[in-house]
Amino acid sequence: MKKTILFPLFVLLLFTLNVAAQSITGKVLDEQQRPIGYVNIQIGPSYNVVTNIEGVFIVNLQGQTKIDKVTISYIGFETRVIPLADFKDGTYVLKEQVNELDEVHITHKKMSPTEILAEVIKNVEKNYDQTPVKQTFFLRSSNINKTIDSKFELLKSSLDKKSSLNELNKDIEEMTNKSKNQISKDFSESYGFLYEQNKERKLLVEKAIELKNREKDVSGDQINSKVIEIIKKYLEPGATYNVRSGLFPVDDSLKIGSAKKDIRNDVKIASLKSKVTSLSGLHNKFYANKDLDFLTEYKRYTYALDGYATLNDETIYIIDFKPLKSSAKYSGKIYVNANDFAIVKLEYNMIEGKTGDHVNLKFLLGVKMIEDRLKVSATYSKNEMGQYAVNFVKEQKGIYLFMNRSLKFTKNKTDQKEEDKMLKIDLLVETDIYSINELFILNRAPINSDEFKKILEKEKYKINYMSKYDASTWNSYNILAPVEAIKNYK
Secondary structure (H helix, E strand, C coil), X not given: CHHHHHHHHHHHHHHHHHHHHCEEEEEEECCCCCECCCCEEEECCCEEEECCCXXXXXXXXXXXXXXXXXXXXXXXXXXXXEEHHHCCCEEEECCECCCCHHHCCCCCCCCCHHHHHHHHHHCHHHHECCCCEEEXXXXXXXXXXXXXXXXXXXXXXXXXXXXXXXXXXHHHHHHHHHHCCCEEEEEEEEEEEEEEECCEEEEEEEEEEEECCCCCCCCHHHHHHHHHHHHHCCCCCCCEEEEEECCEEEEEEEECCCCCCCEEEEEECHHHHHHHHHHHHHHHCHHHCCCCHHHCCHHHEEEEEEEEEEECCEEEEEEEEEECCCCCCEEEEEEEECCCXXXXXXXXXXCCCXXXXXXXXXXXXXXXXXXXXXXXXXXXXXXXXXXXXXXXXXXXXXXXXXXXXXXXXXXXXXXXXXXCCEEEEEEEEEEEEEEEEEEEEEEEEECCHHHHHHCCCCCEEEEEEECCCCCCCCCCCCCCCCCHHHHCCC
C-alpha cells in the first residue's frame, strides 16, 4: 500500500524539479519575421525578463514552481498568454494590433496632451509604489572607446642608467602612438539587489564580470594601466612603490613583478550604485525629477497626440513632444495608459547642441568631461495591486573625456637611510566614448523598515575579468540574453 502512494508522489516530485530547473531560450518576432527587442516576458505576478535588442531571451524557471502561465507583451502588439506546459525553446510571433482612431474606446472626454500629462502627475501617488522595496537587478554596460590623442612627458626620474631612461621613453611613446585613433569595445555585467526606502538606497552585488581585451583596449583607464605596466619593467625588482595619479592615490604598495589579476576584490561600489540608482530612481520618481522637464514644463515644448496603441488590452495614448523654447533639451514620446493615466513607456533624446552632465577642472585637476548624444527608453510594468514601476531602462550617451595628469612612483623605503627614489611623468589622454547601459529589474518585493535597516552595504565588491565570452558564466541566473557581439567577442 505504501509503495502505491509513494510512487506517484516520487514521479510528481521529479516533474516539479525538472520544471524548476528548466531553462528556456527563445526569440520574439513580428509577423514579418523581424526580431522585437525589449519585449516583456512576465513570469508570475512580479517576476519578469526582457528580450535583448536581437529579440532573444533566456528564462530560467528555477524557483518559479507556483506559476502556471507566461505572458509576452509589447506596446502595439497583441499580448500572448502561454500555459507553462507549452512554454518551450523556440520562436514566438507577436501580431501587430492596429487601432484606428475612431475605433479606440476612450472612457474620458477628449483631452489635450497637456491635460493628459496633468492627469499623470495628479495620479502619481495612486499609480506608483512608494513603500520600501527590494529590487533584483541585472545591468549590462558596453563602451566603444576611441582615442583622439595621447602623449606623455617625463618630468623627473631616479633611474640609474641613461640607457634605461631612453628605453622607457621609447616604450611609452610607442604605446601612446599606437593607441591614437584606435577603437576598442568592452562589456560589463552585474547582478544584485537594490534596496530603497524613501530617499535612502543600499546596493548589494552578487556577481559582476567585465569582458575586455586588455591588449586592444584604448580606454583612458587602460592607457593609464599600460603606462604603469611599462614603467614597472624599469623599476627595482622586489621593491614596492607608492603610486599617485595627480592628487589621487592609485596604489600605496605596488609590487614590482606582480602579475595582473583576473579577479579584483577591491572595486568601490559607489560608481555602480550611482549608475543603477540613477537609471531606476530617475524614472521611478520622474515626477520629482526636474531634468525631465517635458513632463511638467509645458511652455518649453510643443505636444501632439500622435495616436493610440494597445498594451495588455488597455488603450495607450501616444504623446509626441518637441522643443519650443531654447531652454528645452529633449524630444521624444510619452506613452500613457488611458484608463489610469500611468506612464507605461518613456522615449526621449537630447537634441543636437545640448549637453548633459559636464565637468571642467582642466586647469585644477587636469580633467574635463562632457556628456551628449543622450537617448533613453524606459518601460514600466504593473503589479497585481495596479501600481507601476520601471522594469527596463536603456540609456545611450556619448562622453568626451580629457585627462592630463602626472603619474608619480615613489619607492617605499625599507631603511630610513636609503636614498629617495622617484619617477614622474605627465600623461595626456583624450577619448570619445559611446556608452550603452541596459538595466532591467527582474523582481520587486516589498520590505519593511526593520528589514531595510538590517541590510549592510559593503564598500567594495568583486569583479571577474574575462577576455572572451563564457556561456556558463550566468548559468541559473535570469539575465538579459547575450547579443552576438558578446558571444563573438575577442
